[in-house]
Amino acid sequence: MSASVTSRALDLLGAFDTDHRQLTLSALARRAGLPLATAHRLVGELCRWGALARLESGEYVIGRRLWDLGLLAPVQAGLRQAASPFLHDLYGATLVTVHLAVRDGCEVLYIDRLSGHVSVPVVSKVGSRLPMHATGVGKVLLAHAPEPVRAEVLGKLTRVTPYTITQPARLLDQLRRVRAEGFATTGEEMSLGACSVAVPVRGPVGEVVAALGLVVPDLRRERARLVSALQVAAQGISRVLASAQWK
Amino acid sequence: MSASVTSRALDLLGAFDTDHRQLTLSALARRAGLPLATAHRLVGELCRWGALARLESGEYVIGRRLWDLGLLAPVQAGLRQAASPFLHDLYGATLVTVHLAVRDGCEVLYIDRLSGHVSVPVVSKVGSRLPMHATGVGKVLLAHAPEPVRAEVLGKLTRVTPYTITQPARLLDQLRRVRAEGFATTGEEMSLGACSVAVPVRGPVGEVVAALGLVVPDLRRERARLVSALQVAAQGISRVLASAQWK
DNA sequence: ACTTGCCTTCCATTGGACGGAAGGATCACC
């Protein structure tokens, strides 16, 4: 299938992921399923253009030009920079890990993360994707997702920790409350020792465009304070988004 | 020249920049110098792969997959996340715009920026490049750059504001002091009303890998405090970088 | 010295990219 010449180059790029940030030529060829000679030539072109770069070690890595390009993606172009100051404020006020995430298909995509030195260890990384049913931001986004998405996610609720919610009925019930109360919580459902709170970030016409969340070791005592801090920040972001001409 | 099939696709990607984040098919073709039919086919492939995405309006933008990929670039992979908590601390301690930058050829490339609501308006954006001789981080990086780079930069010191340093001798003198004193400053040399301080960030073997800077409206009163805050942060980053196994 | 793993270059073959042309859709203006 495929094998269109362009897609070969793309297959090469696709060989990189979080676990494979640097690859030798042959590893690259192997992972992309291309003959060595072909890979060699394509990689050469990609390097010349700046999509890849070669380390002194001879291994290849993603180049600066792709990094540049990535920054232009609308995933974050508007949202991320609008949110940035509010994330800092939020961090300053709470001193815990702050997350900004959007829905990508049936997963949560982390757009930005802000954490200090002394935070709960968390799984998320900027650019990584996690299941929606086991994270705070995920629940928020799921609660406001179109029906077909919700159906698909409810279809396979994979267990991550002993506390992960795997019964569709129970999750549905929670989602209803998320919509009613305006925030979602989790308790060690994604990783042990980590709880989270999250609220929706709304766009100009009230639609949910992202979710803003905090990760803390324990939720019971501070919930109210955290939720209100989150809501202040979320509203601030919405305000900026609305006024940003969406140029 | 070029015209290799792969590079056509890359030319299409190259048609995007900060001023052109969304393009129609024909604009894309025009900017890339390709026949419409060809562009159409290639863009189709790029979309299918996720390198581009199509808005409801019909315009094309950089897709999420490229955003993902960009995050893997070593420009920031290690540096940026190592620095992140320290940038926040620094912001918390000073409440002014914080910059993290590296040298890219003969320019300064901004890797990360952190600014609150109430800061001096600054030109820089993450992913953007500015001249080295007119910015604080630029002077730091230039002071520790290899000789040929320094020579080239000194060759054309373009004027940006009335205060921009355009005499090679004077800049050289400043660079010497930057190396001696361990920090650089600017006074409205890049944009009026903005001054800056910056210090080097050193890697495991003492080489300068990045620069850390602050932008403030006025430097005179607080210089000492800002410099020491910067140095604490820079040392912290270096420490993390060194211990990070450089996996 | 032999093997096994990398990377690089060459070049004859051929299959898939190319792009002109034609068709459709949507606007705006007369």
Added chain:
DNA sequence: GGTGATCCTTCCGTCCAATGGAAGGCAAGT
């Protein structure tokens, strides 16, 4: 409703440029 602009999409015969096997060169490991 006609006319002209500007956009997007599809088709298909030509032909050229990507392909990848083969051969050669390093460098390490046994």
